Amino acid sequence: MKNLLTALLLILAFTASAQTTDSAQYFYNRGLEFKEAKLYSKAAKSLEKAIAIDPKFTAAYLQNGYINAAMYKNSAAIANFSKVRELEPGNMMAIKELMELYYNYRQFAKALELAQLCKDCANAQKITALIYYQQEDYAKAEKALLAVLAKNSNDAEVAYALGRTYMEMEQQKGTIEYYEKAVALDTTKAIWMNELGVIYFAAGNFRKAVVYFNKAAAAGFQQSNGFNENLGFAYLYSGEYDKGEKLLLTVLERKPGNKELIRDIADAYYDSKNYDKALDYCQKLLEADDKDAKALYQAGLCFVKKGQKDKGQAMCDKAIEMDPSLSNMRRQQNIAPGL
Numbered sequence: 001m002k003n004l005l006t007a008l009l010l011i012l013a014f015t016a017s018a019q020t021t022d023s024a025q026y027f028y029n030r031g032l033e034f035k036e037a038k039l040y041s042k043a044a045k046s047l048e049k050a051i052a053i054d055p056k057f058t059a060a061y062l063q064n065g066y067i068n069a070a071m072y073k074n075s076a077a078i079a080n081f082s083k084v085r086e087l088e089p090g091n092m093m094a095i096k097e098l099m100e101l102y103y104n105y106r107q108f109a110k111a112l113e114l115a116q117l118c119k120d121c122a123n124a125q126k127i128t129a130l131i132y133y134q135q136e137d138y139a140k141a142e143k144a145l146l147a148v149l150a151k152n153s154n155d156a157e158v159a160y161a162l163g164r165t166y167m168e169m170e171q172q173k174g175t176i177e178y179y180e181k182a183v184a185l186d187t188t189k190a191i192w193m194n195e196l197g198v199i200y201f202a203a204g205n206f207r208k209a210v211v212y213f214n215k216a217a218a219a220g221f222q223q224s225n226g227f228n229e230n231l232g233f234a235y236l237y238s239g240e241y242d243k244g245e246k247l248l249l250t251v252l253e254r255k256p257g258n259k260e261l262i263r264d265i266a267d268a269y270y271d272s273k274n275y276d277k278a279l280d281y282c283q284k285l286l287e288a289d290d291k292d293a294k295a296l297y298q299a300g301l302c303f304v305k306k307g308q309k310d311k312g313q314a315m316c317d318k319a320i321e322m323d324p325s326l327s328n329m330r331r332q333q334n335i336a337p338g339l
Helices: 002-036 040-053 058-070 074-087 092-104 108-117 124-134 138-151 156-168 172-185 190-202 206-218 225-237 241-254 259-271 275-288 293-305 309-322 324-333
Strands: none
Touching (some): 002 040, 002 058, 074 092, 108 124, 172 190, 225 241, 259 275, 259 293, 275 293, 293 309, 309 324
16 A cells, blocks of 8 residues: 555656646747747746746747847846856857847946856957957957957957057057058947047048048937037148138137137147247237237247247237246247347
């Protein structure tokens, strides 16, 4: 009788287990059907029922992770993929998804750890390289990003990161090369084009700066006062005076009486050897403030450059009387003091 009871209990346990498995499988299959139909909310509910019946149903956790990620419920997706790793530590599908989620959440240390476990996973090499860049380890970033580009030369994001890496390493040639590559590969990134314009401006290549500032504007970059100033001065320094002045005057309309902007325009014209226009802007400064020693000094320099040395030197001397610190500028300009 005892053996019969034991056998009966075993049969009942097996039957219950089979029924549990069948029920979990049923809800799992329904979940996949809903997923295929892109009914993600229903799919998630079905998979949660499968998991409630069988808490060790790894495939259900995995699919629920995919579905939650598709619904941008990233915290729930991470919880499901983490459960897969708890049940199957070597599950590469879960590791790959967690790596990407953690990277997108800017949890770079966790993402890098998973990328090292999943070196053959899609995006693992790229994510590793981008993490080195984000962590400001530019030596590692350069090597890793170049390796990614060697395999896929059309990756605009990687080219941009490499350009930024070379900028941080103060390597102008590499900076420009990979910035240009990035904006050629992705013509929608207005911010990248604007940054390249600023890079060319700083390098003194004003014609190229104009090109990329205009590309940025055409791609939708906000034409703020700061942007228009950059483009306006790039025009001036590249010799397109009418375009530059017109643009800078629109900025002055928005920022009336801005002395530094007027002074910068005078400087740009002076640097471009357009001394009459520089004098016009020095005059604007002096009309606003007849004690503006810098403006008076700059006007004096313009007269010196125009050949009216006595007049110019007298103005420079007067400006230095008003502001003795300007004597340093005279030494830099090699202008002899008046007699």
